[in-house]
Amino acid sequence: MKKIFLDQLKNIKKDSLRCKKNLLKNNLFKNNNSFYIETDYIFFDFSRNIIDLKTLNNLSNLAEKLEVKNNFKNICSGNIINKSENKKTLHTAMRGTFFNLDKAIKNEVRDYKKNLREISDNIRSGKHKSFNGKKFTDVVSIGIGGSHFGTKMVFEALKEYRVSKINLHFISNLDATEANEVLSNLNKDTTLFVIVSKSFKTSETLENAKLAKNWLKKQGNRKNVMKNFIAVTHNFEEAIRFGVDERLIIDVWDSVGGRYSLWTGISIGLIISIGFKNFSKFLDGAAEGDKHFYSKKYTKNIPVIMALLSFYYSRFFGSQSHLILPYDYSLRLIVEHVQQVEMESNGKSLNTDGKKFSNISGNIVWGSNGIVLQHSIFQLLHQRNIFIPSDFIISKNASSRKKDNHHKVFSNFLAHIETLNKGFSKKEADDLYEKKYSKKGLDKELVVKNLTLAGNRPANAFLLKDISPETLGMLLSFYEHKTYVLGLLSDVNSFDQWGVEIGKIMAKDIYKDIKSSKDNKNESVLLKKYLSKKF
Numbered sequence: 001m002k003k004i005f006l007d008q009l010k011n012i013k014k015d016s017l018r019c020k021k022n023l024l025k026n027n028l029f030k031n032n033n034s035f036y037i038e039t040d041y042i043f044f045d046f047s048r049n050i051i052d053l054k055t056l057n058n059l060s061n062l063a064e065k066l067e068v069k070n071n072f073k074n075i076c077s078g079n080i081i082n083k084s085e086n087k088k089t090l091h092t093a094m095r096g097t098f099f100n101l102d103k104a105i106k107n108e109v110r111d112y113k114k115n116l117r118e119i120s121d122n123i124r125s126g127k128h129k130s131f132n133g134k135k136f137t138d139v140v141s142i143g144i145g146g147s148h149f150g151t152k153m154v155f156e157a158l159k160e161y162r163v164s165k166i167n168l169h170f171i172s173n174l175d176a177t178e179a180n181e182v183l184s185n186l187n188k189d190t191t192l193f194v195i196v197s198k199s200f201k202t203s204e205t206l207e208n209a210k211l212a213k214n215w216l217k218k219q220g221n222r223k224n225v226m227k228n229f230i231a232v233t234h235n236f237e238e239a240i241r242f243g244v245d246e247r248l249i250i251d252v253w254d255s256v257g258g259r260y261s262l263w264t265g266i267s268i269g270l271i272i273s274i275g276f277k278n279f280s281k282f283l284d285g286a287a288e289g290d291k292h293f294y295s296k297k298y299t300k301n302i303p304v305i306m307a308l309l310s311f312y313y314s315r316f317f318g319s320q321s322h323l324i325l326p327y328d329y330s331l332r333l334i335v336e337h338v339q340q341v342e343m344e345s346n347g348k349s350l351n352t353d354g355k356k357f358s359n360i361s362g363n364i365v366w367g368s369n370g371i372v373l374q375h376s377i378f379q380l381l382h383q384r385n386i387f388i389p390s391d392f393i394i395s396k397n398a399s400s401r402k403k404d405n406h407h408k409v410f411s412n413f414l415a416h417i418e419t420l421n422k423g424f425s426k427k428e429a430d431d432l433y434e435k436k437y438s439k440k441g442l443d444k445e446l447v448v449k450n451l452t453l454a455g456n457r458p459a460n461a462f463l464l465k466d467i468s469p470e471t472l473g474m475l476l477s478f479y480e481h482k483t484y485v486l487g488l489l490s491d492v493n494s495f496d497q498w499g500v501e502i503g504k505i506m507a508k509d510i511y512k513d514i515k516s517s518k519d520n521k522n523e524s525v526l527l528k529k530y531l532s533k534k535f
């Protein structure tokens with residue numbers, strides 16, 4: 001780590017101590033414009049954090065010293081950034097964000113998008129028909145991880161934008177219960193399967209693809225069931241071997257990592273549903289997010305601030321997790337997507353040179369719909385002595401268009417974020433007791449103590465203009481950039497994921513052991529119990 005970076009960290013440590021002290025004096029939070037950032041689609045309020053102006057400046061100097069913007073431009077310029085896999089990182093190219101890329105790649109992006117438009121239009125219009133000449137009524141996207149979460153999340157969020165009557169379904173789980181459930185309501189004659197797997201080697205996806213093929217084949221002795229399949233992959237050879245018509249295979253560039261691939265053909269199911277025009281708007285929103293990231297100064301840069309705060313809390317406040325609370329129902333799956341983006345990217349203990357380090361890299365990202373979690377985990381959030389920074393997300397204009405209902409959702413959003421921040425004093429608790437509980441014959445002292453909240457729990461608020469393709473594109477690009485900056489701060493490669501490989505290999509070996517249970521040499525007690533006829 002560069003010395004200037006380490007020196008700057010010392011300053012920030014001092015800031016954290018000062019802020020903690022001022023916090024106790026209730027002297028920290030001010031209504032200051034420096035803690036709000038507005039874009040066309042997102043209003044970001046980070047005033048409820050344990051920082052002051054000096055901390056904000058010192059944190060942004062850290063980003064300056066790391067040359068965050070130049071580094072980002074470098075990843076968008078086709079250089080090999082992912083050294084352990086010797087790969088480029090061109091996920092922003094689909095949204096038109098590239099620097100110093102030659103024309104050929106730009107043309108490739110243009111042709112790629114044209115192909116996506118054609119394939120999706122043909123399915124919607126009925127030009128591409130099923131094996132028995134019928135128009136498709138249902139599309140099932142089969143994939144897992146980055147070939148599933150992002151596209152499913154965006155589909156759930158943008159249901160209002162559907163331009164087609166075609167229903168979209170998802171199968172991800174290896175437990176066939178999911179596939180059985182999805183398939184049980186579908187018509188074999190009119191169901192299109194999209195096998196989404198960059199590697200075309202992921203066993204969960206391949207098993208589900210086989211299951212789908214067998215399900216179709218059971219339709220009498222009809223041939224040609226492969227007309228009901230398209231594939232999205234970089235491994236054309238395997239997809240063709242599976243039986244997919246080469247003309248119906250959409251490429252996923254090797255330079256686009258799985259968890260960063262929702263901007264590509266990986267989202268073809270979504271594109272069929274919301275139309276290419278809306279998908280383009282989604283890409284445009286992300287491009288706006290990119291522009292904000294590489295052009296705004298660091299103190300006014302949403303993803304940079306998100307990352308710096310997260311880093312600050314891990315280093316100096318001992319936080320290990322980050323909670324995400326989308327208050328709109330339609331945004332609820334954002335947590336699963338960001339979870340993969342952040343945790344698979346930065347959950348590392350080696351730096352870019354392969355050296356071990358002891359600092360935390362990669363927070364545990366968790367959460368779910370805010371309203372629902374208020375009735376389960378918020379007790380702990382308000383009162384347990386544990387440090388959990390959070391992102392509260394809500395739209396100004398609800399997709400449901402039930403205005404009054406949304407006012408109530410927003411009231412809850414603001415009530416909790418304020419309470420987490422300000423707490424509830426003994427005086428306030430006393431007053432509340434008198435007003436609400438005094439006639440109930442409870443132990444006053446005990447109740448007042450229990451009603452008192454310490455507060456000082458940091459929370460960012462994201463007020464979205466709406467839940468539109470553009471806004472969503474920007475929001476998701478911000479989470480990608482936040483992840484990237486966090487990776488830079490910890491000096492890790494945010495684009496590889498070696499840690500998940502060993503489990504995959506072992507699972508294959510164990511499966512072999514299960515299948516050959518007679519001469520099984522595996523010593524695992526658990527496996528023996530699993531195979532035992534007596535249990």
Ligand code: F6P
Binds near residue numbers: 145199259500
């Ligand atoms: O196992 C992790 C992973 O490799 C993810 O990074 C990826 O998104 C997912 O599996 C699915 O991979 P594929 O698209 O190759 O099936």
